[in-house]
Amino acid sequence: MGKNFDPERDIGSLEGKIVLVTGGNAGLGKQTVAYLSSHKPERIYLAARTASKARDAIADIRSTVPNACEIVHLPLDLSSFSSVAEAAATFKARESRLDILINNAGIMACPYDTTKEGYEIQLGTNHMGHALLTRLLLPTMLDTAKHPGADVRIITLSSTGHYITVPGGMSFDQQGLEQEKTWRRYGNSKLANLLYARELAVRYPQITSVSLHPGVILTDLFQSMRTNVFLKIGMWMYGIIGLVLPGHYKTPKGGALNSTWCATTRKEDLVNGAWYKPVGVLNGGSKWARDEGLQKKLWEWTETELEKHGY
Ligand SMILES: NC(=O)c1ccc[n+]([C@@H]2O[C@H](COP(=O)([O-])OP(=O)(O)OC[C@H]3O[C@@H](n4cnc5c(N)ncnc54)[C@H](OP(=O)(O)O)[C@@H]3O)[C@@H](O)[C@H]2O)c1
Numbered sequence: 001m002g003k004n005f006d007p008e009r010d011i012g013s014l015e016g017k018i019v020l021v022t023g024g025n026a027g028l029g030k031q032t033v034a035y036l037s038s039h040k041p042e043r044i045y046l047a048a049r050t051a052s053k054a055r056d057a058i059a060d061i062r063s064t065v066p067n068a069c070e071i072v073h074l075p076l077d078l079s080s081f082s083s084v085a086e087a088a089a090t091f092k093a094r095e096s097r098l099d100i101l102i103n104n105a106g107i108m109a110c111p112y113d114t115t116k117e118g119y120e121i122q123l124g125t126n127h128m129g130h131a132l133l134t135r136l137l138l139p140t141m142l143d144t145a146k147h148p149g150a151d152v153r154i155i156t157l158s159s160t161g162h163y164i165t166v167p168g169g170m171s172f173d174q175q176g177l178e179q180e181k182t183w184r185r186y187g188n189s190k191l192a193n194l195l196y197a198r199e200l201a202v203r204y205p206q207i208t209s210v211s212l213h214p215g216v217i218l219t220d221l222f223q224s225m226r227t228n229v230f231l232k233i234g235m236w237m238y239g240i241i242g243l244v245l246p247g248h249y250k251t252p253k254g255g256a257l258n259s260t261w262c263a264t265t266r267k268e269d270l271v272n273g274a275w276y277k278p279v280g281v282l283n284g285g286s287k288w289a290r291d292e293g294l295q296k297k298l299w300e301w302t303e304t305e306l307e308k309h310g311y
Contacts (some may be wrong), residue, residue: 001278007035011264014041022047023105025057027219031256033036037068047076088136097144103130103156109224112178120177127192129246145206156211162191169288189193199299201273212248215247217255
């Protein structure tokens, strides 16, 4: 059974905290920003690749949350390392602390493509972009963790989709991934999110790093499925009957609860490195999610790739 979490009632004061949410212009990210914004953090950086969408999202949050804190658009395209590096540099030029990083942005079930640096588009966007962003912001987060009473968190959006990954758990062969079905490539990227979050907790225990499945919510994430008539009908039927299932939500208001809980619940409530189902339910995940060898392999492969590109 999930926790009975009401952001209005249960989020304590976030006074003085600096928050960064990727993909904050839509879906779960936007709702997460909205939930956090009324609890007095110093500032929230809404990281998004399209300025007009970010502006609209900020205006919309302001209209629904009259006491919202300052919300700043941070330009970020996770499919380009130079854009990620620029976003991190912009952030660091303005802030000396970062309390909560929510690696939320994501894409799902896209046709095979590659990012600027040649990574399969889902692994490249969902994992590599966030891994670089996290690595570049880590010094700021580690400094923040030294402050008395600090509580620094990295919250990563994974998915139950990690169960349907490629054979063997993860594939690092970017061209070979073209042979895999798009859902397996999504699973590959979401398993990477989960394992990377676990290894962050091992390497930086002074920071709390957890990952999560937010539930199932028909956001823009399902866009690619809407182009297939059968899947479209399936989604229409799901809209009628699926919502009675546990962990299925009608709107991002429900879908953002688990991220928001992970970002704001008492630190003692969280197990560092864990994966949570909605809301706040500790879960071991798939057998691959519990494979420490694969976890280390992903970390080392990611480090090598970032180094290759000069990071
Ligand atoms: N919805 C679900 O049922 C579900 C289930 C399991 C896990 N999740 C996970 O939850 C997270 C949020 O999903 P959502 O449902 O809120 O999806 P969404 O409504 O499609 O929002 C995704 C966000 O990611 C951003 N994004 C995509 N590619 C990007 C890039 N290259 N650079 C920067 N931002 C990028 C999007 O920006 P644009 O608007 O510019 O495209 C958007 O803000 C994802 O990581 C997803 O895998 C969702």
